[in-house]
Amino acid sequence: MIPRIYIPGDSGALALGAEKVAKAIEKELADRGIEAKIVRNGSRGAYFLEPMVEVATTDKGRVAYGPVKPSDVKSLFDSGFLTGGHHKRWLGAPDKIPFFARQTRLTFARCGVINPLSLDHYKAHGGLKGLQNAVAMAPADIVKRVTESGLRGRGGAGFPTGIKWKTVLDTTADKKYIVCNADEGDSATFADRMIMEGDPFVLIEGMAIAGIATGATKGFVYIRSEYPHAVVMMQKAVEVARKAGLLGVNVLGSPNAFDMEIRVGAGAYVCGEETSLLNSLEGKRGVVRAKPPLPAIQGLFGKPTVINNVISLASVPVIMDKGAAFYKDFGMGRSRGTIPIQIAGNVRYGGLFEAAFGMTLGEIVDDIGGGTATGRPVKAVQVGGPLGAYFPRSLFDTPFDYEAFAAKDGLIGHAGITVFDDTADMLKQARFAMEFCAIESCGKCTPCRIGSTRGVETIDKIARGIEPEKQIELVSDLCNTMKYGSLCALGGFTPYPVMSAINHFREDFKPAPVAEAAE
Amino acid sequence: MTMQPASTEIASRTAAIIQELKGLEGPLLPILHGIQEEFGHVPQDALPVIAEALNISKAEVHGVVTFYHDYRSHPAGRHVLKLCQAEACQSMGSDAIAAKLKQLLGIGFHETARDGSVTLEPVYCLGLCACAPSAMLDGEVIGRLDDEKLDEIVAEVRS
Numbered sequence: 191m192i193p194r195i196y197i198p199g200d201s202g203a204l205a206l207g208a209e210k211v212a213k214a215i216e217k218e219l220a221d222r223g224i225e226a227k228i229v230r231n232g233s234r235g236a237y238f239l240e241p242m243v244e245v246a247t248t249d250k251g252r253v254a255y256g257p258v259k260p261s262d263v264k265s266l267f268d269s270g271f272l273t274g275g276h277h278k279r280w281l282g283a284p285d286k287i288p289f290f291a292r293q294t295r296l297t298f299a300r301c302g303v304i305n306p307l308s309l310d311h312y313k314a315h316g317g318l319k320g321l322q323n324a325v326a327m328a329p330a331d332i333v334k335r336v337t338e339s340g341l342r343g344r345g346g347a348g349f350p351t352g353i354k355w356k357t358v359l360d361t362t363a364d365k366k367y368i369v370c371n372a373d374e375g376d377s378a379t380f381a382d383r384m385i386m387e388g389d390p391f392v393l394i395e396g397m398a399i400a401g402i403a404t405g406a407t408k409g410f411v412y413i414r415s416e417y418p419h420a421v422v423m424m425q426k427a428v429e430v431a432r433k434a435g436l437l438g439v440n441v442l443g444s445p446n447a448f449d450m451e452i453r454v455g456a457g458a459y460v461c462g463e464e465t466s467l468l469n470s471l472e473g474k475r476g477v478v479r480a481k482p483p484l485p486a487i488q489g490l491f492g493k494p495t496v497i498n499n500v501i502s503l504a505s506v507p508v509i510m511d512k513g514a515a516f517y518k519d520f521g522m523g524r525s526r527g528t529i530p531i532q533i534a535g536n537v538r539y540g541g542l543f544e545a546a547f548g549m550t551l552g553e554i555v556d557d558i559g560g561g562t563a564t565g566r567p568v569k570a571v572q573v574g575g576p577l578g579a580y581f582p583r584s585l586f587d588t589p590f591d592y593e594a595f596a597a598k599d600g601l602i603g604h605a606g607i608t609v610f611d612d613t614a615d616m617l618k619q620a621r622f623a624m625e626f627c628a629i630e631s632c633g634k635c636t637p638c639r640i641g642s643t644r645g646v647e648t649i650d651k652i653a654r655g656i657e658p659e660k661q662i663e664l665v666s667d668l669c670n671t672m673k674y675g676s677l678c679a680l681g682g683f684t685p686y687p688v689m690s691a692i693n694h695f696r697e698d699f700k701p702a703p704v705a706e707a708a709e
Numbered sequence: 710m711t712m713q714p715a716s717t718e719i720a721s722r723t724a725a726i727i728q729e730l731k732g733l734e735g736p737l738l739p740i741l742h743g744i745q746e747e748f749g750h751v752p753q754d755a756l757p758v759i760a761e762a763l764n765i766s767k768a769e770v771h772g773v774v775t776f777y778h779d780y781r782s783h784p785a786g787r788h789v790l791k792l793c794q795a796e797a798c799q800s801m802g803s804d805a806i807a808a809k810l811k812q813l814l815g816i817g818f819h820e821t822a823r824d825g826s827v828t829l830e831p832v833y834c835l836g837l838c839a840c841a842p843s844a845m846l847d848g849e850v851i852g853r854l855d856d857e858k859l860d861e862i863v864a865e866v867r868s
Contacts, residue, residue, distance in 0.1 A: 205837050205852030237839035377795035380836040408734075415779055416791075416835050418848055456738060456777035459833060473737025473763075475776040491734065533839065535800035540839030563801070572796055576833075606838065610800045622799070626833065632776075 193226040193272045196244040196252070198302065200233035200387050201419045202380065206257065208241035214263040215243070222267060232388015234302030235542030236289045244284060247274040254281040289539060292558070294520060296528045297505045298381075298544045301388035307426055309434050312391045320510030321436070324399045325444035332403035333359055336506060338514035340526025344381075345371055345462075345499030346574065346603040346679070348525075348592045351506075354496060357486035358404040361494040366406035368397050368448075369471065369490055369497040372413040372420070373455050373462040376575025378534040378606030382500035384542055386413070386420035389504075390427035391436075394450070396503035398441055399510055400496050401448035409450035410490070411500075412467055415457055424452045459630040463678045464497045466632060477632040478678045499604070501530060520546035525591040533559045535572075535608035545590075552586030555609055566611035570619075570695065574603025576626050577683035579690035580616065599690060601683070616695035621649040623687035627680060637672040638681025644668060645688065652699055662692060662699060716754040722747055723755040727762045737763065737773055741780055750781035785828040786821040788866040790814075791845040794831040797838035806842050806854050807831070813863045827866040 197212045198204075212228065219226050233240060242256030243266075253274035255266060262279055269277040281287055295301075304311035312318065324332050337352025358366060370393065374382040385393060397409045413421050428450060431437045439447045453471060455461050461470045465479035468490050489495025505527065509517045518526045525547035531554055533540050538560035555561070555571055562568055570580045579600035581588065588598050595602050610619075624645035631638045645668055652661045669685035676682040692699055714722070726743040730736050737759070744755050751774050760767040774780045792810060794803055811817055814829060821828040837843035840852030846862055 201835075201850050202837055202840055202852065205840050205843060205850040240840070374836060375834055377834045378797045378838045379834075380838055383836040416832060416845075419850075451733075453738065454742060455779075456742070457779035458777050470738065471735050473735040473773065474769075475772050477776075535797040535838065535841060537839070542839075576796060606797075608797045608800055608838070614800065619796070619799075622796070626795075630833070 191248060193224075194229060194246040195226055195272075196229045196231045196246070198233045198241060199230035199306075199419070200240075200302070201383060201417070202237050203233050203240040203242070204419070206237070206240045207259065210260045211241045211243065211258050211263065214260040218263050218267050224272070226272065229305045231304065232302045232306050233384060234284060234290060235298070235384060236287070236539070237541045238539045239281065239287070239289075242281070242284075245272055245274060247272075250274040250283070252284055254284045254287065255279040256281055289541065289543070289558070293544050294528050294546050295544050296508045296517070296520075297392070297501060298385065298389070298530055298542065299508070300392065301385055304389065306388055306390055306423060307430055309391065309430055309436075312389075316511065317391055317507070318395060318436070318442075320507030321395045321398055321442060323510050324402050325442050325446060329359055329403050329405060332399065332510070335514045336403070336509060339509040339517040340514075340521070340524070341502065341505055341509060341517065342525070342592065343499055344501035344505065344529070344604065346376075346601065348602070351498060351502050354486055354498070355400065355404050357484065358406065358494045358496050361487050363494050365408070365491075365493050366404055367490045367493055367495040368400045368404070368406045368409040368450075369468065369495055370397055370409065370411040370500055370503055371462065371464060371467055371497055372411050372417075372500045373467060374417070374500070374604065375414060375459040375462045376577070376604050376606055378572070378608040379532050379575055379604045380534075380606075381530040381532055381542055381604070383417050383420050385500060385504050386417070387423050390424050391431065392504045392507055393424070393500055394427060394431050394436065396506040397450060398437065398448045399506050400498065400503060402441065402444075402446045404494075404496055406494075406496060407447045407449070409448065410453050410471055411450065412453050412455060412461070412471055414455045414461075421452060421454055428452060458632075459626075460632045460678075460680055463680060466678070468495065468497065475632070477634045478680075480677060501604075522546075522548035522589065523591050523593055525593070529590065529602070529605050531590065532604075532606045533609070534606060536562045536564055536611050537609040538563050547589075547591050549590050550586060551581060551588050551590065551607075552583075554590065554607060555586065559607075559609060562609060562611040564611050566613065568609055569612040569614050570610045570616060570691075572608040572610070572619075572687065573606075574601045574686075575606050576623060577601075577679055577686055578603045578606075579686040580619065580694060581690070582694040585694075599686070599693075601686065616691040616698040617649065617653055620688045620691040621646060621653070623684050623691075624649060627684040631680060635675070635677045635681060637675040638677070638684075641668055641672045641681065642684060645672075645684075658699060665692065714748070714752075719748070719752050719754040720758050723758045724762070727759060731762060737770070741774060745780060749784040753782075786825050788827040788847055789830065790827055790862065790866065791830045791832040791835070793833070793835050793837070793841070793843045795834040795838075797834075798842040801841040803842040806859065809856075810859060810862075813859065814866070
């Protein structure tokens, strides 16, 4: 058997030198006259081990090595890594590595395991079963199953996916759309990118199911321009899917038609907001629309539209394959199923960790993440991206659950977690939240457009020690206006990072001595 | 700086791009992406051609072009370096990285070096948050930036 070597082509792995490692391995194979097949898989998500190279052995299954540097390659061959030989980078069976062994991989079951563009691999690892079930079912039954699974929008809003689908199914129109929101702009989030680069067919399958369930025949994936690798991968995967009859006039030979297109954003963060994304797809400025009308009734080009996040759609195939009860069995309270938690920032073991809802923030940061990368104490953790709250250590017992986070004036968002060590200046972070809102505001509503700029100015006054208590009161009042007066989550949620920084880290908002602290 | 093409040439090359993409639903963004790829920026002379072809006003086209951060009104340098400045990278010292890079290149954000070698831009998240701080040089991703990698980047853009 020709040995098979897996070298991730995932952006995160590439950023850590996977391409150079691949070149070095190719060269070494040629020099030694060894025949081997190199597969460019996605990443399994342990970025502290990337580039993680795996070898498929006949007797030991897959054996992983990482993080591999180009300079390791020669000695890897000398150690007999093609048969799983020992080496200082040896990690053993990937499933046994604690970071992976502790996960519950439903949505990311294949990510990093298979060749992303091989439909045969996809099928061999359980792919397409969900869609095969769906084509044999009545649309209302598909919607019912998704509703019963308890799946909620993984983009951040947490709206029940099945209810959204039902509205579209129940609205009659000559044309309906499925729009996938792949404008993953939140810092600390990369789950969408990973699945698009590592298992694109699961998203295509999820969208096709959504189409059949709601009577939509056309889908769009709106991917941010900052993700060029994901764009290329999705385009290639759509081509493969079309050729295989997974997309087209007869999906899997059924009477259902569904096809899709990949679209690329143009660097506007606000286009991650669903109505602004729809405007952008239509070729307009990405300004937010007032709701109602809901996109499910009047969405893209005024037609009923399902707009779901990548992970929501990519979680549908497993639900359609294994049933609503199977999925619903994971989780806690009203947060059912699994969530891919993205552990990022100043953290020792950063990466994607898919688990059932319910782990505490402390378990995620300390046990899984291993604390900070710098080795200093954790000061704050921002959960949910730039619009999420900063949590202090005293709130680390909060379980990862939509309602539990809301009760602590925070949000899960797209489940990205940024860890900060004790050198973080929370006034600076609060200021950045306002500044970012000002840069990215679409300008449609006043609290967001003007409020963010006034927020920056007011926080600057606190930094200069100009009547700080009065300014804090002013910022709090401004945040209240933004929270309740903004049209969308950009202006509406910017108060979360700002107010959490003020409330939990008040010491950073005390008038500073004249000299600025050196970093 | 590269030579600016004549307005008639811009119009004809723009028309060809429009012809190819006009059939799409909501074709404006794909057309603008195509134009930027063709010219390295979105030239003013392209706007009336688009407006005419899509039957919208020139003001609408202008509004769309200026809304999105990606569309350039002028050509960028030979290299484009995007440095992530979002929270995950901040937690790993992206501020200091930015300061150092600005000093090494002698330019600030949104500026192009006088020799046209490089344009430096901030970017808010490249999705490389577990290997921060990160950057993108001409579409190539770079993670865990440190002094050594900065020196390599500077050497590459200057070569």
